[in-house]
Amino acid sequence: MLRKQNRLHIALELVTIFSFIVIGVTILTFMYYDVEMSRSYLGSLVLAIGVTELVSFLSLRDLAKLRNIPNAVAALLQMILGVILMAIDLELPTVCVVWGICNIVFLVTKVVDAGLNLIHQPFLNIIIIILCIIETIFSIFLIANSSNIQALNHHIVFIGVALLIRAVILVIEFVIHRYQKL
Numbered sequence: 001m002l003r004k005q006n007r008l009h010i011a012l013e014l015v016t017i018f019s020f021i022v023i024g025v026t027i028l029t030f031m032y033y034d035v036e037m038s039r040s041y042l043g044s045l046v047l048a049i050g051v052t053e054l055v056s057f058l059s060l061r062d063l064a065k066l067r068n069i070p071n072a073v074a075a076l077l078q079m080i081l082g083v084i085l086m087a088i089d090l091e092l093p094t095v096c097v098v099w100g101i102c103n104i105v106f107l108v109t110k111v112v113d114a115g116l117n118l119i120h121q122p123f124l125n126i127i128i129i130i131l132c133i134i135e136t137i138f139s140i141f142l143i144a145n146s147s148n149i150q151a152l153n154h155h156i157v158f159i160g161v162a163l164l165i166r167a168v169i170l171v172i173e174f175v176i177h178r179y180q181k182l
Helices: 002-032 039-058 066-087 092-116 122-144 149-180
Strands: none
Touching (some): 039 066, 039 149, 066 092, 122 149
């Protein structure tokens, strides 16, 4: 039974890594080819990241610990926000403001979660905290310049790069944890 559960955790960790890579590469490819920004594009982006964050939560071995719950709640709320952004007919500047404000709340939750788990995985959580702080700055600029498409483009490019950085860190952590068990 333990081996099946261990395989499930490994599979979920790999799904998380590949999801971050796919989303990050997709974002950067879309930005390279100047794909027009729309609320459905932003909503699907927010939804995909929320789903990946939830899968990341499910890949943890100790789901019952309270310190892991805030990130799972934020992932669920991020998924709901993604669906709402796709479903409700809003102007792009309004979507930027809503997404920026909600993103700051999600980022604060991720920082708190990473801070609580800093002892268990310091390398990963320090990188997450740094990326969240930088993304918070981009979110503030997005809110302040919501009518400027360049602010949105820069924010999305950073998210793509941040997801790829996080994927690389997760690969390193994955390899380290597998070799520690041998």
